[in-house]
Amino acid sequence: MSACRRFGVVVVLMVVALLGPAGAGIPDPAIYRWGKLEVPEDYDRPDGRQIEIYWEKLTSTNPRPQALVLINGGPGGTHESFHKYNAQGGLERDYFHSLRDEFEIYLFDQRGNGQSSRLSFKTLSQVDGRLYGTVNICRDLEELRRRVIGQEKIAVLGESYGGMVALSYAIYFPDSVSRLVLHDTSPSFRYFTNLYQNFSNSLADLDAREFPGIRQNFRKSLRRFAEGTVTTPGNVTLTPNDFLSKCLPFTYSFRGLTVLARMVQDIAETGQSKVLNGILAAEVAPRPPARDDAPETGPSPTLLIIQASEMYDPETIAQLEGVPAYDPWNLAWAKEKMFRLRGEFRREAGLEGVPRYDMLPRLHEVRAPTLIIVGACDFVCPPVYARQMQRGIGNGCQLLVVDQAAHGAFDEQQDYTVGAIRAFLLPGRHYADLCPPPRVNGPAAAKALRHRDVLDAYIEGTRRLQGLLGPR
Incomplete structure (x- = not known):
């Protein structure tokens, strides 16, 4: 089975199994508008094949509103990451609903994803994947601004990969951006090739700031997995690298990191963990076989297209061989769980030669006033990247580091x-002073964990992880 097909089958089954069916929804149809915009699949051939870009608008209560566009993360995600769901799966007010008194708020599904013309792993060989990258997503956004929004300038907010799109858009179309918000993101492909370093460095920082002993407990847990002294349901066998991958969903929120601290402490001390056992039991539970004609769910192939072409860089990875070893996530883990599949896909899909995503040399070209937001505990795009962008953009660029938040501060610390x-x-307006929420005692919270906390953290982390590692 090809790398393309193998990745698609595994990720679809994994996401459906863990999250259940995901249906599109509108929080309140009375105050939303939605539609589809036709754009060229290939902007160099504007009269060729057209594809659709799905968009939504949360209408404003202001008769003369400004426009704010929210760009979701991924790659391969959808606009629904900005919709807020309750524990029962129902829709609540969106995270940014409070801004509708001044803004019309636009969301859209990036090309190849969601309710836009969606790519399929089954027919991927018929598509030129090079047309589904960051540059064309920026062109789609410019068409949305020009033909749907109809305003000369728009405020743009992007989170995670969406922040990479937002940063690129502000550089490619500087006259179209009034204000720019970059949330939990990176200016370069190096965040991906250095992901194992980011995770290990972030764990060391977490040990020093929030959960004393978590790093040592990780080391003890990994030794137990190497020795085969961890008790699991059904005698499921996990290698140390398997366990490191199982931990990733818990790194997406501070609540998840609290769960992670408890899990590795239990394994280090007793050789077993109720948290890990619950995850494994859910994964091995019998499920109806997937039908061949069932529609694909889960992340779109654009996840792999963009990672393999714009984020995966063989030359940079080769240079990592001489870098001192990192602990506990290391280069061997990254090669096994991340790089191998992307290298195979890159060759099979003919993606060699696609320019890497790297805005570091062009940060000074950002002209719009810019706010950068990052969670202090972000493992994926840690604060070092936010500070790098702030220095490169200059020109009064603002930085907000949100305490006790990871890769999603707008979710974890929404009001603040x-x-x-x-x-x-809205500069010049007068608001009450913004007070950061009170700090949580991490070790105490880890002791008082509820089953619901564990489940919510894992589901949300898995939803946001979107198959980052491919087959596990």
């Missing part, structure tokens, strides 16, 4: 983070 975004987007 959205309040800061409002204050930035």
Whole structure:
């Protein structure tokens, strides 16, 4: 089975099994508008094949609103990451609903994803994957601004990979951006090739700041897995690298990191963990076989297209061989769980030669006033990248580091983070002082974990992880 097909089958089954069916929804149809915009698949051939870009608009209560576009993360994700769901799966008010008194808020599904013309792993060989990268997503956004929004300038907020799109858009189309918010993101492909370093460095920082002993407990747990002294349901066998991958969903929120601290402590001390056992039991539970004609769900192939072409760089990876070893995530883990599949896919899909995503040399070209937001505990795009962007953009670029937040501050610390975004987007307005939420005692919270906390953290982390590692 090809790398393309193998990745598609595994990721679809994994996401469906863990999250259940995901249906598109509108929080309140009375105050939303939606539609589809036709754009060229290939902008160099504008009269050729057309594809559709799905968009939504949260209408404003202001008769003369400004426009704010939210760009979701991924790659391979959808606009629904900005919709807020309750524990029962129902829709609540969106995270940025409070901004509708001044803004029309636009969301869209990036080309190849969601309700836009979606790519399929089954027919991927018929598509030129090079047309589904960051540059053309920026062109789609410019068409949305010009033909749907109809305003000369728009405020743009991007989170995670969406922040990479937002940064690129502000550089490619500087006259179209009034204000720019970059949330938990990176200016370069190096965040991906250095992901194992980011995770290990972030764990060391977490040990020093929040959970004393978590790093040592990780080391003890990994030794137990290497020795085969960890008790698991059904005698499931996990290698140390398997276990490191199982931990990743818990790194996406501070609540998840609290769960992670408890899990590795239990394994280090007793050789077993109720958290890990619950995850493994859910994964091995019998499920109905997937039908061949069933529609694909889960992340779109654009996840792999963009990672393999714009983020995966063989030359940079080769240079990592001489870098001192990192602990516990290391180069051997990255090669096994990340790089191998992307290298295979890159060759099979003919993606060699696609320019890497690297805006570091062009940061000074950002002209719009910019706010950068990052969680202090972000493992994926840690604060070092935010500071790098702030220095490169200059020109009064603002930086907000959100305490006790990981890769999603607008979700974890919603009132504080959205309040800061409002204050930035509407300069000159007077608001009450923004007070950071009270700090949580991490070790105490780890002791008092509920089953619901564990489940919510794992589901949310898995939803946001979107198959980052491919087959596990």
